[in-house]
Every structure is written in structure tokens, then in C-alpha cells.
Amino acid sequence: MHAYDDLAAMDRATVLHPFTNLKDHRSGSGPAPTFVTGGQGIRIKDAQGNSYIDAFAGLYCVNIGYGRSEVAEAIAEQARQLAYYHSYAAHSTEALAVLSKRLVDMAPGRASKVFYGLSGSDGNETQAKLVWYYNNLLGRPRKKKIISRERGYHGCSVISGSMTGMSFYHDYMDLPFPGILHAGMPHYYWGAAPGESEEDFSSRLARELEEMILREDPDTIGGFIAEPVLGTGGIVPPPAGYWDKIQPVLKRYDILLIADEVICGFGRTGAAFGCDLYGIEPDLVTVAKGLTSGYAPLSAVIVGEKVYQVIEEAADRVGAFSHGYTYSGHPISVAAANAVLDIVEREDLAGNARAVGAYFQQGLQQRFAQMEFVGQVRGVGMMGALEFVADRATKKRFDSAASIGGKVSAAARRRGLIARAMPHGDILGFSPPLVTTRAEIDEILDIAYEAVREVFDTMPA
Numbered sequence: 001m002h003a004y005d006d007l008a009a010m011d012r013a014t015v016l017h018p019f020t021n022l023k024d025h026r027s028g029s030g031p032a033p034t035f036v037t038g039g040q041g042i043r044i045k046d047a048q049g050n051s052y053i054d055a056f057a058g059l060y061c062v063n064i065g066y067g068r069s070e071v072a073e074a075i076a077e078q079a080r081q082l083a084y085y086h087s088y089a090a091h092s093t094e095a096l097a098v099l100s101k102r103l104v105d106m107a108p109g110r111a112s113k114v115f116y117g118l119s120g121s122d123g124n125e126t127q128a129k130l131v132w133y134y135n136n137l138l139g140r141p142r143k144k145k146i147i148s149r150e151r152g153y154h155g156c157s158v159i160s161g162s163m164t165g166m167s168f169y170h171d172y173m174d175l176p177f178p179g180i181l182h183a184g185m186p187h188y189y190w191g192a193a194p195g196e197s198e199e200d201f202s203s204r205l206a207r208e209l210e211e212m213i214l215r216e217d218p219d220t221i222g223g224f225i226a227e228p229v230l231g232t233g234g235i236v237p238p239p240a241g242y243w244d245k246i247q248p249v250l251k252r253y254d255i256l257l258i259a260d261e262v263i264c265g266f267g268r269t270g271a272a273f274g275c276d277l278y279g280i281e282p283d284l285v286t287v288a289k290g291l292t293s294g295y296a297p298l299s300a301v302i303v304g305e306k307v308y309q310v311i312e313e314a315a316d317r318v319g320a321f322s323h324g325y326t327y328s329g330h331p332i333s334v335a336a337a338n339a340v341l342d343i344v345e346r347e348d349l350a351g352n353a354r355a356v357g358a359y360f361q362q363g364l365q366q367r368f369a370q371m372e373f374v375g376q377v378r379g380v381g382m383m384g385a386l387e388f389v390a391d392r393a394t395k396k397r398f399d400s401a402a403s404i405g406g407k408v409s410a411a412a413r414r415r416g417l418i419a420r421a422m423p424h425g426d427i428l429g430f431s432p433p434l435v436t437t438r439a440e441i442d443e444i445l446d447i448a449y450e451a452v453r454e455v456f457d458t459m460p461a
């Protein structure tokens with residue numbers, strides 16, 4: 001066992017952490033490294049003996065909670081039996097066939113086949129290639145552009161990072177790539193015109209999307225990718241009527257709809273999939289995170305009948321489907337997914353997310369909606385957010401240098417609660433494990449309330 005100080009020195013010297021100020025980390029002027037040593041239920045603990053409620057489920061993924069030995073045993077058993085074999089050229093495992101049948105049966109849309117990767121980013125990278133492949137096979141080589149949305153988050157690789165609609169993910173990285181466009185953000189609080197109803201706002205977004213398609217030329221637009229509920233862009237449920245108005249536009253111009261269910265999938269919104277909640281009929285679906293609850297890396301691209309038929313019919317002409325990863329369908333990840341889905345189904349975690357989620361949403365509203373400096377309280381199921389503004393009436397933002405969201409998150413953390421300062425604006429986000437109980441929700445809300453009070457009560461006038 002290394003002493004904490006030795007480990008911290010090693011870490012500062014050698015680990016390139018994602019989304020971390022590297023200079024501050026190296027010099028020691030940033031937050032001290034947190035060595036996470038264990039987890040049970042909704043709590044994690046660190047090497048210095050601190051315990052935290054993880055109200056963000058890691059990164060919206062540990063839906064079944066920490067420390068589920070049933071999953072650890074399934075992983076160990078698979079590792080003992082067969083830790084690895086590839087899935088190229090029709091090689092398979094029992095766990096892979098079982099999981100794929102399961103996903104096809106439960107997925108929204110007319111699901112047909114499943115392709116596996118290891119992350120949400122690579123899943124969305126595959127989606128882009130499928131859109132291009134499909135249109136090439138149909139003899140439509142110009143129909144390649146993909147529309148995502150401002151404030152959407154789809155990952156950090158080259159194409160998924162381009163799909164992500166927040167400029168700070170692009171800066172200095174030469175993104176977005178050409179051929180990836182961004183439509184208007186479905187964020188009523190910030191996006192609506194004065195006096196505009198939610199329905200009218202949704203109609204306008206659909207109209208603007210159609211205008212964009214016509215401007216670009218519909219023969220050049222191959223796909224539209226969207227999260228059912230905006231996640232990293234601020235945890236924003238869609239405005240009323242949004243999906244009912246957007247989908248006919250896509251159909252009119254024969255544009256494939258890719259549902260990015262990386263956060264929403266497997267119960268987070270209180271429905272099995274976000275698509276089920278909002279009546280979305282996708283052609284392609286990306287899942288990751290909740291698929292294994294983070295117990296092992298795995299993503300899945302669920303290919304709908306419409307796309308799959310074209311791919312299969314072309315096989316005589318074009319040969320093998322030339323896309324895959326060494327670890328596509330990795331036996332250990334797939335075994336983890338089966339064990340996790342057993343728990344999700346047996347414990348009806350979507351049902352829990354619906355029932356406890358309603359209690360959570362109500363608690364958020366009751367505690368925070370009337371507070372000074374809280375501009376909006378929003379969420380659905382087990383996702384929620386508080387948006388802080390300097391003036392509720394005028395929606396004047398705080399100076400970003402004041403880092404209000406970061407301060408509230410830090411105050412919560414000092415009290416043993418992990419709630420995330422979302423990257424775009426002053427937002428405190430929650431996405432607790434789906435096993436969270438009402439009593440634990442009370443704890444989360446009580447601590448969050450104290451943290452918010454601390455920051456605003458001590459703010460210079």
C-alpha cells in the first residue's frame with residue numbers, strides 16, 4: 001500500500017486526467033487528487049476515509065448502485081471461462097447472443113441487430129459511419145451530413161465530438177468536422193422568445209430545422225442525432241410537443257433519426273428508454289453507460305430494420321461489413337451487461353426511477369423553486385438540475401468568472417454530496433443511481449439545500 005502523499009505525487013506527475021486543469025493538477029494548486037477506494041449502494045469512499053453520496057451515479061452510469069457482488073461474480077465467472085475472444089467472422093459467445101436478443105427485444109423502434117463498442121463516443125462514431133454506408137449503398141452519395149443540436153452531448157471522439165454542440169469541446173481541437181451541423185437547442189428557459197409558449201417554441205424549432213434542411217439541400221442530409229433529454233448540455237427535458245413536431249420533418253426528407261440513449265436508456269427517465277417516454281421512433285439507437293452500469297466498458301448501436309435491410313441486401317455486392325473493434329462484444333463486458341440487466345429487470349429500476357423520481361422532482365421544486373438566484377428547477381425521472389441566475393426576473397447570468405455552479409458543487413462535496421457543476425452555465429446537476437430510496441433523496445436534497453444556502457448567504461452583495 002502506498003501512502004496518500006506518494007500516490008498523489010505519482011498521479012500529479014503521470015496521469016493526464018480528462019477535463020482537468022493540467023497545470024493546476026501538476027503544480028498542486030488545483031483540487032487534491034481523490035483516490036476512490038470503494039463503493040456501496042449510492043455511496044463511495046476515498047483513501048482518506050471520506051464518504052460521499054454519489055448523486056451523479058459516477059457519470060450518469062452506476063444505475064444499479066455500487067458494490068453489487070452479483071455483477072462482480074458474473075464478470076469473474078466469464079473471465080475464468082473465457083476472458084477474451086473476438087467477434088469477427090461470426091465468432092460469438094453465449095453471453096453475446098443472449099444480450100443481443102435481449103436488446104433487440106427491448107429497444108425502441110423496429111430493432112434488428114446490435115453492434116458493440118466500448119463507449120458512447122465510439123457508438124456515435126459507428127452511427128455516423130452507418131448513415132454514410134446506408135446512403136452509399138442506396139446510391140445517394142451526397143446524403144451524408146448529420147444534424148445534431150446546440151447543447152447536445154454525444155462524446156469526445158472526432159465525429160461524436162463534432163456532433164457535441166458546445167464550442168468548448170471543439171476549441172483548439174479542430175472540431176467540428178465538416179458535414180456536422182447544429183440545429184437550435186431545445187431549451188425553453190434560454191431559447192424561447194418572450195411570451196412564446198412551449199408548444200410554439202417547439203413548432204419554431206421544427207420550422208427552423210426544416211429551413212436548415214432546405215437551405216443545405218435535403219439530398220445532402222443523411223441523419224439527425226439527439227438525446228431524448230439533453231444531458232451534459234444542462235439536463236433539460238424537451239419542451240412540450242418537441243418530438244411530435246421534429247419527427248415528421250425528418251420523415252419528410254428521409255433523414256435517419258439516431259436516438260442517443262446513452263444517458264436515458266435503461267430507466268433513467270422513469271421509462272425503459274427516453275424514446276418510450278416521448279414517442280420517439282428511431283432508426284438507430286446508441287446505448288452505453290446504464291447497459292453495464294459502469295461495471296465494465298460497453299456500448300451498443302442498435303440498428304433498426306430499415307437500415308439493416310439495406311446493409312444485408314448489399315452484402316452480395318459489397319462483401320463483408322468492414323467495421324469492428326478488437327473488443328467488439330468483449331465477453332467480460334457482455335457478461336456484466338447481462339448481469340446488470342437482470343438486476344434492472346428484477347428490481348424494476350425503471351419503475352423505481354419513475355416513483356422515486358417523481359418524489360425527487362417534487363422535492364427539488366419544493367425546496368428550490370422559490371429561492372432567490374434559482375432561475376429554473378427542471379428534470380424528469382432520476383435526472384434533475386438547478387439553474388442559478390443573478391436575477392430571476394431578467395434572467396441575468398452571473399459573471400462566469402464567479403463560477404457559481406462550481407462553488408455550489410464544491411460546498412455540497414464538503415458536506416459529503418457529489419452533485420455536478422454542469423459545464424454550460426451555472427447549473428447543479430443530479431443523476432443519482434436508480435436504486436436510490438426516498439429517504440436517500442431527502443438526504444441528497446437536504447445537503448444540496450445547505451450547500452446552495454452557504455454559497456448565496458456568503459456571496460458579497
Ligand code: PLP
Binds near residue numbers: 120153156
Ligand atoms: N452520448 C451521451 C448522451 C453522453 O452523455 C455521453 C457521455 O456522457 C456520450 C454519448 C459519450 O459517452 P462516453 O463518454 O462513454 O464516450
